[in-house]
Amino acid sequence: MAQPIVSLLDPEFHDDPVGAYARLREMAPLVPIGFPGGPPVWLITRNEDLKTALSDPRLVVDNRNVPGHHGPSLADQTIAVLDVPEKYQDDLRDYMAANMGLVDGKYHARLRRLVTPAFSVRRMKALRPRIEEISARLLDALARKGSGDLIEEYSSPLTGTVICELIGIDEADQPQVRTWMNDYADPDADTLTSLWNLAEYIKGLIDRRRAEPADDMISVLVQKGDEDGDRLTEAEIVSVVLVVVNNGHHSTAHFIPNAILKLLENPDQLALLRARPDALAHAMHELMRVANPVPTAGPRYATEDMEFAGVPICKGDALTGSLQSANHDPRVFSEPEGCDVERVLRRGQSHAAFGAGPHYCLGAALAHLEGEIALDHLMIQRDTLEIAGRLTYHEPFPGAGAQALSTFPVRL
Template structure:
């Protein structure tokens, strides 16, 4: 196999990632990358090509769907990488985001009723209530960590209530949720506790359904009478915890920093608060904490973006690179809350194609409420440390880069 052109562990990708990815993007639409001791993959660098990769039926998320494949499945690799007991393999294997074709379409069809835009919009008053309570508590203290004391409990509580976690149990469940991204935590124990809780919740909601996600998933059937298994429901709850909580809780502080870095845009938003829903898309473009899509595997020898790809090769799209592609975004490094794109063009922070994020509507609502409450309803929020004092944890090389804390004063 050809040696990788570049390693994402190089300091340039943490010191100045926008510039580093711009160099790769102009070098080639696909760049061979590698990680120490890990596989070599193709990094897709340009917006339209990333979008195409996420929709191309020749590229699959489940490696076992590659004809003649050898080696462990994606689920097996994830269980091994996270050091989880074998008992978790069925929940990883049932993950909707690791399904292709008819299997994915079936599960998505049964999950969709729990995530309709109408259902998500109905949550907004409760999101606003939770946000106001958290900000009142933070204001009473005068200062604190915006992530630990606001954005994480905001999104964590919303996800708990969406799933159907009883209020008395939410502090413990949020603790398990936060341990998913804590490298010092015992992830296996947290995951076991979470699975056990959801199993019990499924039984209770089957007996006495309410208006929450678990109740919806338990009750939903399609025209053929098909329904989700308990394993699939547990897997979906874990997916919502991982993708729905952490990404938005870290987007919020990133967006605050982006607006403070662009005071003219913050002033524009304060003068025209009705522009906030549109502005969220620009902030999602530049402040998304998730830099890459999950890998796709070529099911045949093929040409992609003009580059020969071998059957079994892995491709991963760079959201960060795609969201700064000048072919789609004029002056991509500028934060322009009034940016208007040509039809068919968009940021890719929610993905694209069959695996487009089902929780995008909820993420947008949480982001709108947070920024309205933090920056539009008040003008006293201050970050109390310099940018050079901020520290980040990178989950994996080239993976999610999460801010450790954002000290603020109200």
């Protein structure tokens, strides 16, 4: 990379990430950036280029698929960085080898084909009454107190309970499983122990659902095969569940408070939705664009020397994309720093919050459904919610841009 490396430690990426990424976007479609302690990476800054990259078969998520690649696997790198105890290492390799987000080609297509029935449109639509019920119960409890933390007492238990029920976690086990799920993403918790406790629980649940199927995701994953009788292995099912927990629970739990904050900052848009509640379903696309808590797309590796967006790329180079930059690209979104819940895009244009291409998020419909119900219950059917203290954020990765709230005190 002959171009100067942009440091993500520059204060502007923390103080004004939208403005900082706007500067990079106009500098070039691909910008070499530096991660602390890591090699330079090409950052994709523009919306259409990012979606093209996520669909380009020459760019792979597993660097072992780069011809001539030598070096440790991602699992071995993870084991080294986290100093994973030996007793966990083989299982970790198995789970990462079966992670849909970390594999390419035919194996990824096979996993996707076998997992997709668990996220069918029918199954997602059938969840609405139960999500409405869970949301109303949590909100009633919070309203009786009069004040509390929106994340701890509403959005996290909402998405955690929905994921537990979707997976098929027995009701009596859900409090413990939700604790493991939350620890799994908490840098201050014993993440590895909680991860393995959760994995061992899932293994036991797989055995029970093989013997007695139910109407849940585990049963679908256990029973569903293709026309050739191909079925998911135990390690593949465990890996799918861990991905669902990470992407389906944590990201939506943080999207909800982000979206509420965005509506409170744009009272004209909130007033519009209150006047026309039927517009909320459409507004979710705009709110996903401006309130997405996930900062970047996973890295892709070039399998050959190539030109991308007019920039020469060498075989083995890593590329990643800023979702925040892509979602504020003025080439797609007029007045991108604003929030316009009535925004209508041209055919083929969209935000990038759920990715694109073969790895497009399987849980996108569920995230939309949960977010729509939460915002309806909190902000449309009620007009009393207000911030009741100082908001705090998780410590962001340098240069990430998007931040996840850690506390959101509210009064109802």
